[in-house]
Amino acid sequence: MNDIAKLCDDLTNWIKEKVLGAGCKGVVLGISGGIDSAVVAGLAKRAFPDNTLGIIMPCHSNELDEEHGMLLINSLNIKHDKVDLRSTFDVLTRELKDDKSNKLATANIKPRLRMMTLYYYAQRSNYLVAGTGNKSEITVGYFTKHGDSGVDILPICDLVKHEVWELARYLKIPTEIIDKAPSAGLWDEQTDETEMGFSYEVLDKYILTGEAPKEIKEKIDSMNRKSEHKREFAARYIKEENK
Numbered sequence: 001m002n003d004i005a006k007l008c009d010d011l012t013n014w015i016k017e018k019v020l021g022a023g024c025k026g027v028v029l030g031i032s033g034g035i036d037s038a039v040v041a042g043l044a045k046r047a048f049p050d051n052t053l054g055i056i057m058p059c060h061s062n063e064l065d066e067e068h069g070m071l072l073i074n075s076l077n078i079k080h081d082k083v084d085l086r087s088t089f090d091v092l093t094r095e096l097k098d099d100k101s102n103k104l105a106t107a108n109i110k111p112r113l114r115m116m117t118l119y120y121y122a123q124r125s126n127y128l129v130a131g132t133g134n135k136s137e138i139t140v141g142y143f144t145k146h147g148d149s150g151v152d153i154l155p156i157c158d159l160v161k162h163e164v165w166e167l168a169r170y171l172k173i174p175t176e177i178i179d180k181a182p183s184a185g186l187w188d189e190q191t192d193e194t195e196m197g198f199s200y201e202v203l204d205k206y207i208l209t210g211e212a213p214k215e216i217k218e219k220i221d222s223m224n225r226k227s228e229h230k231r232e233f234a235a236r237y238i239k240e241e242n243k
Helices: 004-021 035-047 063-076 086-095 103-107 109-125 135-140 161-170 175-179 192-196 200-209 214-226
Strands: 026-030 052-056 079-082 127-129
Touching (some): 004 026, 035 063, 052 109, 192 200, 200 214
Parallel strands (some): 052 079
16 A cells, blocks of 8 residues: 555544534544454544544453453553443343344344444534444445444545555554454354455455456455445435426
């Protein structure tokens, strides 16, 4: 990536501009223990040194994620809070009579509970909610609609995954976070690349150059088409006379 320092400054200034332009005072984001939230937290801290709030939200999560989340918080010295969503998740799934027949439907409750939690903190403090989605994930729809996509700003949405890793090294994010396998933390031992069926290296190259093995290209294109609704506002009926 050309001039990583300039990119970092540009992103920091963009965050500041969007937050102040909305009449807000700072940024709140979920701290997952992963690389994307770590980079967004690092950028937010630069933009709002005293008004960046990280929320750790365990929900039957891997304990290592919380450990890495705290490692990041201490490394960046940002304000934080912890909201344990396990009992909320348990009550909701019990009321839904969830039989776990659809693993993804059950797992996606978690990011949607986190979205609601972040907006509570945002409204209470007059902050904007910063999302952590990157271009690679967004291209193939690898995010939860009205979950981790339910945010006000997306600072790294134009960076593919390897650019996020590069920015993380520049921001001096702890190596334990940089080196671990990316995961949405939806269930035990879940990883992004296993679930998608291809590596970020292959996906990033296809996004940037259009080059990929035929079967992978077809799969990425199919995922992109099927997830288009996740990147748009809800489909709206417009009366004929108003078209």
